[in-house]
Amino acid sequence: xxxxxxxxxxxxxxxxxxxxxxxxxxxxxxxxxxxxxxxxxxxxxxxxxxxxxxxxxxxxxxxxxxxxxxxxx
Amino acid sequence: xxxxxxxxxxxxxxxxxxxxxxxxxxxxxxxxxxxxxxxxxxxxxxxxxxxxxxxxxxxxxxxxxxxxxxxxxxxxxxxxxxxxxxxxxxxxxxxxxxxxxxxxxxxxxxxxxxxxxxxxxxxxxxxxxxxxxxxxxxxxxxxxxxxxxxxxxxxxxxxxxxxxxxxxxxxxxxxxxxxxxxxxxxxxxxxxxxxxxxxxxxxxxxxxxxxxxxxxxxxxxxxxxxxxxxxxxxxxxxxxxxxxxxxxxxxxxxxxxxxxxxxxxxx
Numbered sequence: 080x081x082x083x084x085x086x087x088x089x090x091x092x093x094x095x096x097x098x099x100x101x102x103x104x105x106x107x108x109x110x111x112x113x114x115x116x117x118x119x120x121x122x123x124x125x126x127x128x129x130x131x132x133x134x135x136x137x138x139x140x141x142x143x144x145x146x147x148x149x150x151x152x
Numbered sequence: 153x154x155x156x157x158x159x160x161x162x163x164x165x166x167x168x169x170x171x172x173x174x175x176x177x178x179x180x181x182x183x184x185x186x187x188x189x190x191x192x193x194x195x196x197x198x199x200x201x202x203x204x205x206x207x208x209x210x211x212x213x214x215x216x217x218x219x220x221x222x223x224x225x226x227x228x229x230x231x232x233x234x235x236x237x238x239x240x241x242x243x244x245x246x247x248x249x250x251x252x253x254x255x256x257x258x259x260x261x262x263x264x265x266x267x268x269x270x271x272x273x274x275x276x277x278x279x280x281x282x283x284x285x286x287x288x289x290x291x292x293x294x295x296x297x298x299x300x301x302x303x304x305x306x307x308x309x310x311x312x313x314x315x316x317x318x319x320x321x322x323x324x325x326x327x328x329x330x331x332x333x334x335x336x337x338x339x340x341x342x343x344x345x346x347x348x349x350x351x352x353x354x355x356x357x358x359x360x361x362x363x364x365x366x367x368x369x370x371x372x373x374x375x376x377x378x379x380x381x382x383x384x385x386x387x388x389x390x391x392x393x394x395x396x397x398x399x400x401x402x403x404x405x406x407x408x409x410x411x412x413x414x415x416x417x418x419x
Contacts, residue, residue: 083252083273091254098255106266107304120258127254131271136295137316138256138271144299144312 084130090123249275251293266302271295276318294318307332320351322363344371 082091097116105112131138250272257269276294295316302309309330315323326346333341346367350359 080250080253082254083271084254087254094255098258102266106260106264106302109264109304111264114260120255124256127256131254131256136271138269138295138297141297143257143267143269144301 082127082130083134083136084127087123087126087130090119090126094119094123249277251275264303264305266300268300268302270298270300272298272313322359323349323351324363324367326367 082088094116097119101114101116104110252271252273254271255268256271257267259267261267272295274294274296276292296313297316298311298313300309300311309328311328312325313327314325324346325348326344329343330340331343333339346364348360348363348367350356350363352359
């Protein structure tokens with residue numbers, strides 16, 4: 080799967096690989112030791128946030144799970 | 153003395169000649185057909201090449217009259233044998249309509265829940281009737297946000313998705329909650345809810361109905377996609393119970409893999 084920023088796809092893949100390993104081997108097993116992916120995530124985010132601004136994609140301004148709060152279960 | 157008299161008699165009528173010809177013709181025809189088949193998880197493009205070999209047996213009866221007029225009657229019997237070779241190329245890409253996927257926010261909370269926000273870009277496939285109504289310049293891609301919470305302690309995965317653009321035309325929000333099934337241990341239940349609205353003047357009701365109908369019909373595909381992803385995971389470790397597979401599905405949700413199990417926004 081590609082990134083919305085064409086130049087970011089490689090950084091994204093590198094981050095995803097790191098995350099998947101951490102998620103399966105640490106997070107799901109309740110291991111709360113440090114996250115080894117912060118640096119790769121930072122590099123990837125720098126690239127992708129720039130691409131999002133360039134493409135004018137309106138991702139800001141909504142709280143996490145924000146719209147959901149209006150909808151009742 | 154004897155005389156030898158030779159007598160000639162001539163037939164003043166025309167002479168008729170009859171001939172029978174047998175011709176064998178071999179024709180080779182090449183046909184090319186293209187067929188497109190759509191499978192559940194992949195798009196197959198089939199190219200068929202047909203080779204036809206025709207064997208024709210012709211029986212000709214020619215009647216010639218000596219005043220140089222020929223009448224030929226040919227009867228051909230052709231037997232065609234067609235051999236079709238179909239080559240199917242499966243583009244094994246589960247969600248070809250999902251073009252890009254990016255994580256834009258991620259956090260592990262104090263109570264060890266994983267919060268993520270993803271930005272997805274998908275094709276905007278309008279039905280035929282809508283293509284005529286809406287300008288051809290309308291963007292063919294839809295941006296979607298997916299917020300998710302993975303809670304390994306309570307063993308639940310909650311996702312919430314909504315579209316960022318084309319919201320006047322149709323706004324779709326969907327929430328999925330994956331949890332252990334209380335009544336049936338070792339199984340997972342998925343609860344899906346969707347909210348659809350449209351602000352197109354005069355058409356909001358039919359558009360909402362259309363959206364809802366499409367969501368329901370796409371459910372089948374979505375669930376098959378989820379089953380496919382899970383079977384792949386289970387293929388790796390056949391002894392795994394389904395619960396762990398769902399967690400791994402959660403892992404794949406947050407990863408680079410395409411997300412067929414996610415509630416898709418088919419606008």
